[in-house]
Amino acid sequence: MNHDAVVMNDTEAKQKLIDAGLVLETAGQGDLTRGHISVRVPGRPDLFFMKPHSFGFDEITMENIVVCNLDGEKVGGGGRRHSEVFIHSEILKARPEINSVIHSHPDHAVALSATGRAVLPISQPGSAFSDGVPYYTDTIELIRSRDMGAGVAQALGSHKAVMLRNHGVAVVGQTIEESVILAIMLDNACRIQLLAEAAGGIGEQFTADHIARLHETIVRPEQYVINFDFLRRKAYRATGRQLP
Ligand SMILES: [Zn+2]
Secondary structure, three states, rough: OHHHHHOHHHHHHHHHHHHHHHHHHOOOOOOOOOOOOEEEEEOOOEEEEOOOOOOOHHOOOOOOOEEOOOOOOOEEEOOOOOOHHHHHHHHHHHHHOOEEEEEEEHHHHHHHHHOOOOOOOOHHHHHHHOOOOOEEEOOOOOOOOHHHHHHHHHOOOOOOOOEEEEEEEEEEEOOOOHHHHHHHHHHHHHHHHHHHHHHOOOOOOOHHHHHHHHHHHHOOHHHHHHHHHHHHHHHHHHHHOOOO
16 A cells, blocks of 8 residues: 555545546546546555546546445445446556556547557657556457456556557556656657657667666656646646635
8 A cells, every 4th residue: 555545534535536637637638528537545445436427537526526346336425437447446456556547538549559559768758658558459348347347457467557459548556646647648658659650750769778767767756746736736727726
């Protein structure tokens, strides 16, 4: 269990989920109401809070947050459960060190997934994923069963993210800050790569040593917090809301 999740109480964890939703919507991760994010309930690794069905990322409230168990069953909260809850429950079951999962359909990641090509470390956001982004290719359908969720978790393995071909991404983090920033960086990495490929192809690349050093710099936990807090302030400004 991550330190952050231990020291937060339920209200703080829910507020962070609400803030994460604002950040993700502002970052263009919404795809109408189809993206979702979860975080484990503090002190209860067998339960997680999740964004409700039928609402956008920027419409999460204390009241509509859904509480689910690791079988994907709703056990509390006011909102409807997303049918793709099994992406979250099965990943959280398979990865005890992970506390937050995001599933979204960001344009550039979906476009790159349609090419079937690997995410390359040809940019700073790309270098965050230099340990690889595997593909889940079983289906283009919604992940609406435990078995399908387990398939996504298996494809993800020990990585930070998995591409669901022609569908979207699942991104994980030890904290909400990590899952949110990685989800945004993955789409940025895919956008840059698509631009480079469209502009004539990838040129000479830096060596694995160079990439490994940059990777270590980019994936420091404090960087996730700094960047999340910035995007949170920016999202509050953009929406005219008062910071809590
Ligand atoms: Zn989906």
